[in-house]
Amino acid sequence: MKILKLFIIIIILITNFTKGNSNESKDNLVNKISKNIRCLICQGQSIYDSQSDFSISMRLVIKKKLEEGLTEKEIYDFLKDKYGQWITYEPEFNKKTFILWIMPILLFIIGGAILFNRLFVKKY
Amino acid sequence: MKNKILLISLILFICFCLVVLFKGLNNSNVYIPETTNKIIKEFKSRSLFSDDEISSEKILVNSDYYILNIWASWCGPCRKEHPKLMELSKNPSVKLIGINYRDNLKNAKNFVKKFGNPYSVIFVDTNGIISIELGAYGVPETIIVNKDKKIIKKFIGYLDDKSFKELNSILK
Amino acid sequence: MLANQIGYYSLILGLISSIIIIPISLKNYPQNNETINRKIISLSFFQFFFVLVSFIGLVFSFINSDFGNETVYNNSHTTKPLFYKISGTWGNHEGSLLLWLLVLTFFIFLFLVKSKSQPKKYRILTLLFQQIIIIGFFIFVLKTSNPFNYLFPTPKEGLGLNPILQDPALAIHPPILYLGFVGSSVVFSSSLAAVVQGYISKSWANHIKIWILISWFFLTIGILLGSIWAYYELGWGGFWFWDPVENVSLMPWLSLTALLHCILVLEKKTILTSWTITLSISTFVLSVSGTFLVRSGILNSVHTFANDPERGLFILFFLFFLIFLALIVFFVFHKNGNHETVKINFLSKETSILINNWFMMYFLSVVLIGTLYPIFLEVLTNEKISVGPPFYNKLILPFLVPFLIFMTFVPYLRWIKSEYNKIKIDIILLFILSFIVSFLLFKQFGFESLMISILIPFTFYLFLITAKDLLSKNKKNFSQKVSHFGFSFLVLSILLNSIFSSEIIINLKEGETFSFQGGAIKFHSLEENNGKNYKSIIGNFEIYDDKNQSIKLMPELRIYNQPSIVTSEADIKTTLFYDKFLVMNSVKNNEYFNVRYQLKSFMIWIWISTLILALGGFLSFTKRLYEK
Numbered sequence: 001m002k003i004l005k006l007f008i009i010i011i012i013l014i015t016n017f018t019k020g021n022s023n024e025s026k027d028n029l030v031n032k033i034s035k036n037i038r039c040l041i042c043q044g045q046s047i048y049d050s051q052s053d054f055s056i057s058m059r060l061v062i063k064k065k066l067e068e069g070l071t072e073k074e075i076y077d078f079l080k081d082k083y084g085q086w087i088t089y090e091p092e093f094n095k096k097t098f099i100l101w102i103m104p105i106l107l108f109i110i111g112g113a114i115l116f117n118r119l120f121v122k123k124y
Numbered sequence: 125m126k127n128k129i130l131l132i133s134l135i136l137f138i139c140f141c142l143v144v145l146f147k148g149l150n151n152s153n154v155y156i157p158e159t160t161n162k163i164i165k166e167f168k169s170r171s172l173f174s175d176d177e178i179s180s181e182k183i184l185v186n187s188d189y190y191i192l193n194i195w196a197s198w199c200g201p202c203r204k205e206h207p208k209l210m211e212l213s214k215n216p217s218v219k220l221i222g223i224n225y226r227d228n229l230k231n232a233k234n235f236v237k238k239f240g241n242p243y244s245v246i247f248v249d250t251n252g253i254i255s256i257e258l259g260a261y262g263v264p265e266t267i268i269v270n271k272d273k274k275i276i277k278k279f280i281g282y283l284d285d286k287s288f289k290e291l292n293s294i295l296k
Numbered sequence: 297m298l299a300n301q302i303g304y305y306s307l308i309l310g311l312i313s314s315i316i317i318i319p320i321s322l323k324n325y326p327q328n329n330e331t332i333n334r335k336i337i338s339l340s341f342f343q344f345f346f347v348l349v350s351f352i353g354l355v356f357s358f359i360n361s362d363f364g365n366e367t368v369y370n371n372s373h374t375t376k377p378l379f380y381k382i383s384g385t386w387g388n389h390e391g392s393l394l395l396w397l398l399v400l401t402f403f404i405f406l407f408l409v410k411s412k413s414q415p416k417k418y419r420i421l422t423l424l425f426q427q428i429i430i431i432g433f434f435i436f437v438l439k440t441s442n443p444f445n446y447l448f449p450t451p452k453e454g455l456g457l458n459p460i461l462q463d464p465a466l467a468i469h470p471p472i473l474y475l476g477f478v479g480s481s482v483v484f485s486s487s488l489a490a491v492v493q494g495y496i497s498k499s500w501a502n503h504i505k506i507w508i509l510i511s512w513f514f515l516t517i518g519i520l521l522g523s524i525w526a527y528y529e530l531g532w533g534g535f536w537f538w539d540p541v542e543n544v545s546l547m548p549w550l551s552l553t554a555l556l557h558c559i560l561v562l563e564k565k566t567i568l569t570s571w572t573i574t575l576s577i578s579t580f581v582l583s584v585s586g587t588f589l590v591r592s593g594i595l596n597s598v599h600t601f602a603n604d605p606e607r608g609l610f611i612l613f614f615l616f617f618l619i620f621l622a623l624i625v626f627f628v629f630h631k632n633g634n635h636e637t638v639k640i641n642f643l644s645k646e647t648s649i650l651i652n653n654w655f656m657m658y659f660l661s662v663v664l665i666g667t668l669y670p671i672f673l674e675v676l677t678n679e680k681i682s683v684g685p686p687f688y689n690k691l692i693l694p695f696l697v698p699f700l701i702f703m704t705f706v707p708y709l710r711w712i713k714s715e716y717n718k719i720k721i722d723i724i725l726l727f728i729l730s731f732i733v734s735f736l737l738f739k740q741f742g743f744e745s746l747m748i749s750i751l752i753p754f755t756f757y758l759f760l761i762t763a764k765d766l767l768s769k770n771k772k773n774f775s776q777k778v779s780h781f782g783f784s785f786l787v788l789s790i791l792l793n794s795i796f797s798s799e800i801i802i803n804l805k806e807g808e809t810f811s812f813q814g815g816a817i818k819f820h821s822l823e824e825n826n827g828k829n830y831k832s833i834i835g836n837f838e839i840y841d842d843k844n845q846s847i848k849l850m851p852e853l854r855i856y857n858q859p860s861i862v863t864s865e866a867d868i869k870t871t872l873f874y875d876k877f878l879v880m881n882s883v884k885n886n887e888y889f890n891v892r893y894q895l896k897s898f899m900i901w902i903w904i905s906t907l908i909l910a911l912g913g914f915l916s917f918t919k920r921l922y923e924k
Binding site: 127131134135138142144145146147148149150151198226227228 | 588592594605608609612616619620623627671672674675676884885
């Protein structure tokens with residue numbers, strides 16, 4: 001039990017410290033966003049990874065939008081509005097994608113239940 | 125009994141996967157987003173032949189239809205569709221607006237001098253920002269806008285005979 | 297020309313061997329003699345031999361640049377270096393399938409030779425199942441992807457190999473990966489045969505483990521090479537992109553890793569039989585699904601081969617044929633009754649392996665669902681979505697924490713069982729140590745996300761624990777300790793890499809210098825150079841660090857002549873603690889270059905730790921050979 005307490009204290013300490021540290025520079029934010037945006041004219045590359053005209057322009061647009069004061073989320077929304085869901089690598093959570101997000105976790109729980117059953121309940 | 129239910133549901137599930145993947149094979153990989161019915165926001169840039177900054181609000185007036193054509197001198201397909209644009213420019217109910225995408229200005233000027241200028245105005249989009257904000261992929265791309273500044277149709281890639289027919293039927 | 301003909305007819309002879317082997321095996325199967333008919337083994341050898349001749353024929357066509365062969369014409373060029381002419385043989389769809397066949401026939405021959413101590417009927421059945429797979433691939437190659445198609449008139453010059461594929465790591469990546477995939481086909485056939493024979497037992501587990509180890513070893517190395525290639529050649533400094541094609545190689549790996557652990561239990565006690573068979577089947581099914589997803593063009597990926605719907609269709613039906621075959625065999629023949637009546641003790645090795653499998657299956661389901669869901673959604677609702685790194689990170693990282701914690705307990709399970717209340721002092725010390733180190737790191741640098749801050753101390757702890765185990769005097773399960781150490785080291789390296797890496801992207805002209813916090817980049821000059829099949833522009837850069845020491849980096853832009861493609865070659869200076877990675881790209885209509893400078897921490901340790909992970913499998917494999 002002592003270990004557990006120690007555990008929790010340390011985790012809380014660490015999590016508290018991380019919060020004050022979100023001062024990313026603008027360039028880093030551009031990079032971060034462009035890693036999550038698909039280059040639509042390439043084969044499976046992100047805007048960040050590609051050197052196509054589309055990607056170069058897109059990075060400039062992201063930078064411009066940041067300078068205009070848009071937040072990261074607003075930029076994603078802007079691009080999704082223009083190009084559809086296909087453009088972001090992070091699928092939204094909505095009625096068409098909830099299975100995608102929930103199913104693995106559901107399977108994990110079912111797996112855990114089977115395992116529990118096998119170990120503690122079922123008698124051979 | 126339990127096993128049989130499991131087997132049948134497994135088989136059904138697998139058949140379902142088979143059908144879906146089979147259909148998926150025949151899907152094309154070309155992706156065209158739903159962009160119609162969106163209003164074009166104002167954009168500003170200098171024009172290719174005069175150095176003044178112009179605004180789209182001043183250009184998108186007094187016509188039934190506007191056609192925004194994104195092009196560049198370095199793009200081969202643009203050359204191919206150019207005669208069709210020249211033909212379009214004769215249509216009085218249409219205003220053809222060029223957006224010169226990531227181009228060398230000298231080459232762009234030579235291009236229209238050599239092949240003719242179908243556009244009533246050409247916006248210079250050196251870094252591609254205007255095109256991206258219009259939701260474009262690259263060059264060439266043709267966007268039809270009605271008088272309410274609403275996008276009604278978009279052609280990605282060069283205008284072949286089929287899409288040119290479609291375009292003309294929309295304008296009628 | 298001659299090599300081409302020989303290759304083609306030899307391939308047909310290979311198919312004929314299959315057709316002969318099957319009736320002979322069926323005739324031999326019910327006979328009561330102890331040993332397998334010798335004819336079968338020689339036929340199996342001849343089949344391998346014919347495919348080998350065919351393969352060598354194709355290699356010769358490539359070496360001689362025989363453009364009368366369509367495959368050579370499409371993928372080779374006279375000016376290509378010899379090494380890449382040879383590797384071009386399997387750097388394309390047709391040739392790579394021929395390589396699949398080669399490995400398939402080789403492995404089944406090897407299986408027959410090496411399984412003499414096993415029951416005859418089981419061996420013959422394995423051969424039969426394997427021949428079904430082999431015939432499937434033969435028909436696939438001959439019907440849809442014949443590597444020996446003629447072109448007439450013979451073209452003077454070929455179209456060339458995509459330059460980004462001209463890389464040493466990628467040249468050996470496919471063969472190694474295929475050894476892994478095909479190895480899993482042997483496991484598949486053998487488990488089906490064992491089910492039919494009711495031979496799922498300790499001795500079967502003991503015998504098939506070696507094939508699982510082989511597949512696992514090659515699959516691990518194959519994935520590693522692919523990753524190294526992506527890092528060096530694609531030129532943007534990442535090593536794993538959660539690209540669908542990478543995912544399809546990771547899925548069989550996860551399934552196989554689960555199987556590898558599971559078979560350790562079956563080796564000792566006859567339990568978990570159904571589960572072991574399920575994993576054996578799913579590993580190979582996932583391998584073939586991978587082939588389907590990559591070759592059919594259904595996915596949108598960096599790595600997709602040129603595709604052809606007919607091919608996709610064939611593999612799709614073949615894949616589902618295999619799934620149904622496996623399903624029927626499983627449900628008809630598998631009897632759940634032959635369990636040993638053992639209750640699994642909660643604090644035992646079996647429990648830990650089950651928990652391992654539980655997590656492996658979770659990771660597998662994340663990758664599987666993430667890869668397939670967009671296809672399903674598009675077909676069913678006509679909506680296109682992308683599933684990329686953010687999805688995988690969000691679903692995998694949180695589950696990595698309990699997984700790592702669990703791994704730290706594994707070696708102590710037996711110990712906990714006997715001495716429940718005593719706690720070893722050194723474990724606690726290591727635990728505290730890892731938290732202190734993480735805390736110091738954190739204070740110094742600050743971590744980006746909460747998840748990483750939680751992961752770091754546990755990863756450190758696991759790393760220390762596994763290192764301690766590795767160094768302990770007790771050499772029991774040494775190979776397992778090596779692999780576990782490799783794994784924890786890998787996770788640690790990846791985490792540290794993601795925390796400490798930094799990058800700068802700027803536009804620079806010749807002669808300019810860019811200063812940033814802690815250093816500067818100086819762009820001295822440009823040079824031109826001529827390679828064998830490309831021209832290149834080399835940038836001379838100098839990077840200064842905060843102590844004003846400098847290193848020279850020379851990234852290249854290569855303009856390949858055939859096909860004419862521009863690639864950027866990064867220049868990378870590797871040291872023990874970080875890689876300095878510099879790549880430049882030309883910008884249209886501008887005299888400046890887009891320069892990307894990255895400091896990638898602990899890069900080399902990612903490769904080394906993966907090698908250590910694989911080495912564990914290799915040690916276990918050699919140990920078994922030695923014991924025999």
